[in-house]
Amino acid sequence: MTQNRDGAGTRAGDAYDAIRQAIRTGHFGPGERLRFSSLQALCGMSVTPVREALTRLTAEGFTVLDDHRGYSVARLSLAELRDITATRQLCEGEALRLAVMKGDADWEARVVAAHHLLARIPQGREGMPSVMREDWEARHGAFHAALISACGSPTLLEICGKLSLQADRYRRMSVSVSGAARDVLGEHRELLERALARDTDGAVEALREHYGRTAAMLANFFEP
Structure with a gap:
């Protein structure tokens, strides 16, 4: 019985990863109805x-359930973007403050290594600069995770991780916003x-500005 439950849990986890990735990459767009037949074929x-x-x-928050229409991809909105951004600035800012205070040599090594890997590849795909590279996104997440990894609070790290996932679709959209040139590497x-x-204080302020710039650029998309 335990093996059956574990197998079912693994299949559900694999289905979750596949559907979330399809939403993240735009295979299923905001507001699009999700049909079980299509999802079964995908997974x-x-x-x-x-x-x-x-x-x-x-x-x-990736999908929504309507009693009459079933499941659909959650829509993107300026109000949600601002809410996620402000909450990330608050929670991740505190996690970074604690990490800078508590971090040891191992933490420094993790941060330096993660930044080195991130800086070695461009954000956009070759020939398609407005489309985010998957390996860049993975390294970007690893760098931000390394920065706060020494905060000493597993609960805070979990909250920050969930907020990062919620911000993912907005972050990907920011790459394609016209006139969105910025020195992300810097x-x-x-x-x-x-x-x-x-x-x-400087690190926390730099983080707040970093997230704030993304939100400000996308505000132009929602309110041209």
């Missing part, structure tokens, strides 16, 4: 793990330098 699974995955995605370098210099 190669029966309806049960797909339904479990949708329940989890709905709890995390912003990350400033975060690195201030953190390693143990400039607590």
Whole structure:
């Protein structure tokens, strides 16, 4: 029985990963209705793990459930963007403050290594600069996770991780916004330098500005 439950949980987890990735990359667009037949074909699974995955995605804000229409991809909005950004600035700012205060040599090494890997590749795809590279996105997440990894609070880290997931679709959209040129590499370098210099206030302010710039650019998309 335990093995059966574990297998079902693994299938539901795989379905969750597949559907979330399809939403993140725009395969399913904001507001699009999600049909079980399409999702089963995407995941190669029966309806049960797909339904479990949708329940989890709905709890995390990626999808919504309408009693009459079923599941659909959550729409993007300026109000949600501002709410997520402000909450990230608050929670991740505090996590960074604690990490800069508590971080040891191992933390410094993690941050330096993560930044080195991030800085070695461009954000946009070759020939398609308005489309985010998947490996850049993974390294970007790893760098921000490394920055706050020494905060000492597993609960705070979990909250920051969930907020990062919620911000993901907006972050991807920011790459394609016309006129959105900015020195992202320089912003990350400033975060690195201030953190390693143990400039607590400066690091937190740099993080707030980093997230704020993304939100400000996207505000032009929602309110041209």
